Amino acid sequence: MTTATVPLKAKDYRSEVKVVWCPGCGDYGVLNSVQKAFAELQLPINNTVAVSGIGCSSRLPYFLKTYGFHSLHGRSLPVGAGIKLGNPDLEVVVFGGDGDGFSIGGGHVPHVVRKNTDLTYVVMDNHIYGLTKGQVSPTSSPGFVATTTPYGAPDTTSVNPLAYVLTFGGTFVAQCFSGNPKQTAEIVKQAIQHKGFSYVNIISPCLTFNKIDTFDFYKDSVAELPEDHDNGDLVQALDKALNPPAGKTYTGIFYKASKPTLIENLRAMNKKVGADKNYDLNKIIDAHRP
Ligand SMILES: Cc1ncc(C[n+]2csc(CCOP(=O)(O)OP(=O)(O)O)c2C)c(N)n1
Ligand code: SF4
Numbered sequence: 001m002t003t004a005t006v007p008l009k010a011k012d013y014r015s016e017v018k019v020v021w022c023p024g025c026g027d028y029g030v031l032n033s034v035q036k037a038f039a040e041l042q043l044p045i046n047n048t049v050a051v052s053g054i055g056c057s058s059r060l061p062y063f064l065k066t067y068g069f070h071s072l073h074g075r076s077l078p079v080g081a082g083i084k085l086g087n088p089d090l091e092v093v094v095f096g097g098d099g100d101g102f103s104i105g106g107g108h109v110p111h112v113v114r115k116n117t118d119l120t121y122v123v124m125d126n127h128i129y130g131l132t133k134g135q136v137s138p139t140s141s142p143g144f145v146a147t148t149t150p151y152g153a154p155d156t157t158s159v160n161p162l163a164y165v166l167t168f169g170g171t172f173v174a175q176c177f178s179g180n181p182k183q184t185a186e187i188v189k190q191a192i193q194h195k196g197f198s199y200v201n202i203i204s205p206c207l208t209f210n211k212i213d214t215f216d217f218y219k220d221s222v223a224e225l226p227e228d229h230d231n232g233d234l235v236q237a238l239d240k241a242l243n244p245p246a247g248k249t250y251t252g253i254f255y256k257a258s259k260p261t262l263i264e265n266l267r268a269m270n271k272k273v274g275a276d277k278n279y280d281l282n283k284i285i286d287a288h289r290p
């Protein structure tokens with residue numbers, strides 16, 4: 001006799017750990033949307049790993065029932081890549097903030113992206129360091145006044161995470177707004193389904209320390225990508241990321257491409273050198289020794 005399995009609901013992915021974000025923080029919407037996406041995909045709880053760095057947003061894995069790895073500030077991507085390479089059958093989703101991902105961790109992004117590493121990277125972009133009480137971040141606007149920049153950030157430009165990931169060869173690049181949970185859940189779901197590296201930039205306001213980039217501000221400024229946007233066209237994607245209409249920020253899937261992933265490339269190499277495991281890095285290295 002076979003036992004029917006009960007489908008998992010969004011609430012089944014929530015751990016017992018008390019959520020400690022400030023009331024109204026944008027990251028609540030992200031957590032709910034992630035749980036919804038996991039449930040829609042019926043991700044097995046014991047086969048999913050949520051990895052993060054350090055920051056308010058990086059607490060997210062605590063609140064999920066999946067496996068989790070709360071790593072070091074800016075080091076979530078190498079940890080996530082290592083987990084995936086160690087066991088390619090796991091679903092690895094990496095979470096973090098704009099500071100964690102594009103300040104201290106910014107040097108890791110290009111390499112994980114250009115190798116088309118098989119994982120999903122979700123950044124909660126609040127344009128500030130929330131956990132450490134309001135310092136300027138690489139995605140803050142030039143001139144932004146924060147605790148570390150009382151006279152305004154002396155920068156010429158800020159990091160545009162979408163353009164950053166697109167430039168290094170990202171094969172799935174999207175943006176959404178945590179104030180739109182339906183859209184966020186759908187985009188996270190598609191990012192997880194994507195083969196290779198997928199990047200989701202979630203605009204997730206910090207209402208305690210960022211009084212400029214607020215929910216009200218974004219309610220009026222986010223706009224869905226135009227219907228005629230071709231997300232198979234890299235030039236269009238870069239243009240939409242860098243040049244939205246004045247006062248607007250686009251949301252949606254900017255770019256999607258199908259390319260061999262890091263694990264596929266390693267497996268193909270493995271086949272060439274006749275290694276007996278899925279892929280055996282030592283054998284690959286030995287085969288290339290002069
Ligand atoms: C090596 C190291 N440097 C600095 C810090 C201090 N620190 C912790 S979180 C953080 C920035 C967090 O900002 P972000 O990644 O944007 O996350 P948010 O809190 O805004 O969600 C910093 C500088 C640290 N924990 N470790
Ligand atoms: S400080 Fe900001 S980012 Fe951190 S929990 Fe509070 S509202 Fe959220």
Ligand SMILES: [Mg+2]
Pocket residue numbers: 055097098099124125126127128129130137
């Ligand atoms: Mg931040």
